[in-house]
Amino acid sequence: MLDQYGRKIEYLRISVTQSCNLKCIYCDPEGENCSENWENNLSPEEIEKITRAMVKAGIKKVRITGGEPLVRRDVCDIISRISKIEGIEDISMTTNGVNLYRMAKELKEAGLQRLNISLDSLKEEKFRYITGGGDFKRTMEGIDLALKLGMTPVKINTVLIKGINDDEIDDIISLAKDKPIEVRFIELMPIGSYGEKNADKIIRNDDVIKARPHLKYLTRTDKGSPAIYYGIDCYKGKIGFISPMTHQFCGDCNRIRLTSDGKIRPCLGNNGEIDIKGMLDLEPEKFDEYIRKIIFEKPRGHNFGEEYSSSRKMNMIGG
Numbered sequence: 001m002l003d004q005y006g007r008k009i010e011y012l013r014i015s016v017t018q019s020c021n022l023k024c025i026y027c028d029p030e031g032e033n034c035s036e037n038w039e040n041n042l043s044p045e046e047i048e049k050i051t052r053a054m055v056k057a058g059i060k061k062v063r064i065t066g067g068e069p070l071v072r073r074d075v076c077d078i079i080s081r082i083s084k085i086e087g088i089e090d091i092s093m094t095t096n097g098v099n100l101y102r103m104a105k106e107l108k109e110a111g112l113q114r115l116n117i118s119l120d121s122l123k124e125e126k127f128r129y130i131t132g133g134g135d136f137k138r139t140m141e142g143i144d145l146a147l148k149l150g151m152t153p154v155k156i157n158t159v160l161i162k163g164i165n166d167d168e169i170d171d172i173i174s175l176a177k178d179k180p181i182e183v184r185f186i187e188l189m190p191i192g193s194y195g196e197k198n199a200d201k202i203i204r205n206d207d208v209i210k211a212r213p214h215l216k217y218l219t220r221t222d223k224g225s226p227a228i229y230y231g232i233d234c235y236k237g238k239i240g241f242i243s244p245m246t247h248q249f250c251g252d253c254n255r256i257r258l259t260s261d262g263k264i265r266p267c268l269g270n271n272g273e274i275d276i277k278g279m280l281d282l283e284p285e286k287f288d289e290y291i292r293k294i295i296f297e298k299p300r301g302h303n304f305g306e307e308y309s310s311s312r313k314m315n316m317i318g319g
């Protein structure tokens with residue numbers, strides 16, 4: 001359906017947990033939410049019920065995220081329920097890849113089609129530093145397995161941070177050379193205290209592109225995607241740039257988010273959220289109407305340009 005600004009909302013991001021098995025410096029370095037109260041999380045049945053109502057309102061694509069979705073034991077049950085809903089055309093997941101080596105096959109069998117995997121460095125020690133203890137080889141193993149299982153294109157998400165990993169841009173780009181990988185550079189956002197305090201560490205994607213004339217602009221095929229893509233001659237994959245800090249793409253935004261504790265967050269960069277968990281007992285028609293109203297009232301755009309402080313870190317919203 002269209003929201004009040006005429007945008008077609010068809011993409012739902014579902015966070016299934018706030019917990020994470022990594023402590024990325026720009027997300028939740030203290031790992032505060034590793035002790036989340038699991039009882040507050042929506043159950044697979046509740047997630048299915050909300051998604052069914054969302055589909056009636058026009059949602060076609062779902063992404064499972066977190067926190068780290070693969071720390072939730074019943075994640076395959078959630079995926080299997082969603083993948084069986086008529087009207088869902090695409091179901092994907094954003095993960096740090098740590099548990100993929102043992103779960104990828106099961107995820108695929110449950111109906112998961114594609115994976116976005118976060119990878120901020122190709123150097124073991126730096127990877128460990130950025131992720132607060134992550135094992136680089138494990139994540140690479142997960143990426144290879146996703147490729148092997150045909151869960152493609154595999155998208156790699158890299159948050160660039162000045163002085164930390166901007167010396168690796170070309171090495172990370174070269175991951176797309178021989179494999180169907182889409183490398184995507186994401187500008188550091190003021191979500192969580194690191195991003196709020198380190199605006200000077202933002203790497204502007206425009207500067208990355210300008211310094212690499214061999215990148216060839218690819219015409220946008222998916223207007224709803226936040227990434228602008230570039231190709232390189234003879235590369236199998238492509239390079240994407242997600243630039244929330246330097247380019248507002250809110251006019252094309254087609255997403256809303258469901259948090260693991262049962263709130264709808266219609267905009268990533270706006271603290272407004274609406275309770276949905278407490279509404280699950282509404283009559284079906286009233287519940288559908290409630291959801292349509294939330295979608296219709298999605299805010300015009302994010303507040304990053306102003307003095308903005310997010311009420312939730314990224315792992316609590318669902319990235």
Ligand code: SAM
Binds near residue numbers: 066158188190192314
């Ligand atoms: N645990 C999963 C993962 O690591 O991909 C999913 C959740 S994580 C919050 C989702 C995405 O948000 C990751 O790609 C991460 O890099 C990104 N992210 C977290 N905090 C961010 C920030 N302050 N600015 C930009 N991206 C951020």
